[in-house]
């Protein structure tokens with residue numbers, strides 16, 4: 001900032017050494033302030049009570065409908081600044097879409113995913129991607145992933161419709177784009193693949209080859 005140096009120039013005539021010293025001092029002070037500001041910008045999310053501005057009802061995926069989960073089923077965070085996001089976890093609800101929405105709104109449930117995809121391809125978002133949803137049953141995986149539920153049952157092949165695959169693939173492609181996540185089976189995984197889980201979803205009827213091809217296509221074309 002120029003204001004500090006401007007104050008020195010008129011009083012420093014003929015006192016070159018002192019002037020140089022003053023300007024040097026001012027420059028050093030500005031340098032320190034700039035450094036402190038930079039440090040603050042990088043660490044601001046660590047400060048208590050400081051977080052990104054949020055808009056009520058905002059969604060992270062265009063076209064998703066916002067229905068808030070109970071705050072007992074997730075932890076407020078500021079991802080990807082406090083925790084990096086490098087995974088998408090695929091789930092199956094083992095129940096109807098309305099029943100999944102209902103349990104995620106129930107504070108006693110203790111779990112919820114960011115999104116639920118309905119059989120007809122409708123997408124509801126219940127937790128912001130900023131926040132850590134309790135969906136994987138593994139703290140580290142919760143912190144680094146976005147969880148997507150799919151309406152249906154792992155034992156029912158008919159649960160997984162064309163509309164569901166297409167909508168979910170666009171959603172996952174968008175998440176991968178937003179956070180620079182590679183579109184592969186190391187980074188797009190099933191709940192069953194989370195270490196320590198006793199869950200089997202999405203199960204043997206979930207067509208991974210088909211799904212990943214759709215995700216790759218949506219990722220490539222941006223659709």
Ligand SMILES: [Zn+2]
Nearest residue numbers: 091191199201
């Ligand atoms: Zn699951």
